[in-house]
Structures are given as structure tokens and as C-alpha cells.
Ligand code: HEM
């Protein structure tokens with residue numbers, strides 16, 4: 001069964017790739033790679049060169065902003081709102097997480113588990129903070145622009161804080177795929193597909209809707 005079409009996979013991988021580059025080059029600007037000798041590792045000699053890390057940071061920021069705008073337009077025009085959080089999702093997320101550790105039965109889901117919709121909202125919030133504070137930093141760097149020192153300091157703290165919360169989110173996101181019930185989802189972000197059996201068992205509300213619409217299309 002198709003779970004993620006090419007447009008969704010493109011959005012996901014543009015966000016993932018640009019985010020990894022932004023985290024690496026952002027930390028590089030602090031600057032820590034010389035002190036901790038990361039730049040002595042093979043192929044990473046460039047990592048302590050500010051002019052390179054800052055150029056890569058701007059390049060990856062452009063890709064992330066493009067992917068974020070693409071995602072917003074995709075949500076609005078495709079009207080596929082399955083990933084947006086709903087009332088009761090936080091409570092249901094606890095039931096799902098408990099069930100993954102053998103405590104109780106997992107409630108049947110629609111396309112996304114309640115816990116995934118909550119994770120999505122968390123990531124959207126911190127991506128918005130990092131993009132807005134990044135844009136403010138970009139404006140501050142333009143020649144002739146003077147902003148109040150207190151505002152710049154607050155903005156820098158927000159940019160760095162958002163990085164920490166995003167890092168935690170990414171660790172949790174990747175950690176979730178170590179749990180067996182989530183294994184069938186991993187190939188779906190590469191091939192776009194999951195097995196019908198998996199969808200029927202874990203996402204019955206979604207699998208029913210897909211089946212009905214394909215029957216209607218055939219009729
Ligand atoms: C910066 C890195 C990444 C970010 C910000 C990110 C973000 C997201 C978000 C927001 C979702 C939708 C909701 C969710 O399932 O939680 C998602 C789905 C997914 N991600 Fe990532 N991701 C990243 C890296 C990765 C990597 C490296 C993998 C490789 C295994 C991966 C695999 C997946 C899969 C398989 C799904 C689909 C889950 C499903 O079909 O329900 N992600 N990602």
C-alpha cells in the first residue's frame with residue numbers, strides 16, 4: 001500500500017538532510033571543532049574553517065526554508081491533514097508508548113499514531129522558532145542593519161535553545177525506529193510503501209479509507 005508519495009518523501013529528506021548540515025555547521029560556528037580536534041578526522045579538515053561552515057549554514061538554511069514552505073503549500077492544497085494533532089492525542093500517546101513496552105494493548109490508529117501527530121506538532125514548533133530566529137540573524141548580518149543588543153542576545157539564545165529541542169526530537173524520532181512495532185514504517189520513507197497486513201492491523205481506520213476510495217475509483 002502506498003503510504004508516502006514522492007512529494008512527501010522529498011519534503012522529509014530535504015528537511016532531514018538540511019537539518020543535519022545545519023546542526024553540524026551551527027555547532028562548528030561556536031567554534032568547537034578545533035578545540036576537540038574534530039578537524040583532525042579524515043575528510044573533516046574544513047570543519048573548523050568559519051568561512052566554509054557559515055556558507056554551508058546559509059546554503060542548508062535555504063533548503064530548509066524551501067522545504068518548510070513546500071510542506072505548508074502541500075498541506076493546504078492537498079488537504080491531507082492526517083498528521084495534524086487532534087484532541088485527546090496526548091492521552092492516547094501514553095497508551096501507545098505503554099503498549100510498546102508490553103503494558104496493555106495499542107489502540108487502533110488512523111494513518112498516523114496519536115504519538116506521531118504529537119511529535120509532528122513538537123517538531124513544527126521548534127522548526128518555526130529556529131527558522132524565524134535564523135531569519136532575524138540573517139537580517140542582523142546585512143550591512144547597515146543595527147538591532148538592539150538585548151534583542152540580538154535573546155534571539156541567539158532562542159536559536160540555540162531550538163537546536164537543543166530539535167536534537168532531542170530527532171533522537172526520539174530515530175530511537176522510535178529501534179522498537180520492533182515501528183520497524184515496518186522504516187522502508188516507507190524510502191520506497192513509499194507498507195504491507196497491507198501491517199496497515200490493516202495497526203492503522204485500520206486508514207486502511208479502510210484507502211480501500212474504499214480505491215474501490216470507488218475502480219467502479
Ligand atoms: C533531521 C532529521 C529528521 C527529521 C526532522 C524528521 C522528521 C520527521 C517527521 C516530522 C515525521 C512525521 C511524523 C513522525 O513519524 O514522527 C517523520 C516521519 C518519518 N521519518 Fe523522519 N525525520 C528525520 C530523519 C529521519 C531519518 C534519518 C529516518 C531514517 C530511518 C527517518 C524515518 C522516518 C520515517 C520512516 C517516517 C514515517 C513514519 C510513518 O510512516 O508513519 N527520519 N520524520
Ligand code: HEM
Nearest residue numbers: 019022023026027029061130131134135137138156159163
Ligand atoms: C535545524 C536548523 C538550524 C540549526 C540547528 C542552527 C544552529 C545554529 C547554531 C548552533 C549557530 C551558532 C550559534 C549562534 O550564532 O547562535 C547558528 C548561527 C546562525 N544561523 Fe542557524 N541553525 C539552524 C537554522 C538556521 C536557519 C533556517 C537560518 C536562516 C534562515 C539560520 C541562520 C543562522 C545565522 C545567520 C547564523 C549566524 C552566522 C554568523 O553570523 O556567524 N540558521 N545556527
